[in-house]
Amino acid sequence: MARIPGALDTRLQRESGLTHFEYRVLSLLSEEPGHRLQLSDLAHKANASLSRLSHVVSKLERLGWARRDTTAGRRGVNAVLTDAGFETVLAAAPGYVDAVRRLVLDSLEPGQIAQLAELGEIVAARLETVLAEDCAT
Known part of the structure; x- marks a missing residue:
């Protein structure tokens, strides 16, 4: 990646x-x-x-x-x-x-593209949470 x-x-x-x-x-x-x-x-x-x-x-x-x-x-x-x-x-x-x-996309099946999008959102949300916590300390 x-x-x-x-x-x-x-x-x-x-x-x-x-x-x-x-x-x-x-x-x-x-x-x-x-x-x-x-x-x-x-x-x-x-x-x-x-x-x-x-x-x-x-x-x-x-x-x-x-x-x-x-x-x-x-x-x-x-x-x-x-x-x-x-x-x-x-x-x-x-x-x-x-x-x-x-x-990126040509190597993936449609279901994998949806999974990639979902995983990206999960990781991005976690990143936001951790960065906000780090800024608060």
Whole structure:
């Protein structure tokens, strides 16, 4: 399982010029209303530190795929997907989906895919519980 992100990274970089994490950030923004999300919320959804996310958003800004913005009356800074960023993630999505299918899903029967999804949810819930406990101590 630990090899999958690296394999996705290699394929995405070769085909789209994106790292797996950059694709994830663009994809998350593309799913949000107005294609915007507060950086702290985006970091949480992307499972990244605010520092790591900030570096990636800076790179995406230089490429013209994202920008930072503030909302009047609200604290924090938003990452906003630009039209060019939206086009980039749309162009990269078919290759990403194909890679996930070839690397993971094609080797599984339909029932195994359902089991994998269920097990992933169980592990993710446990991870959230343990991390919350660790933060409380």
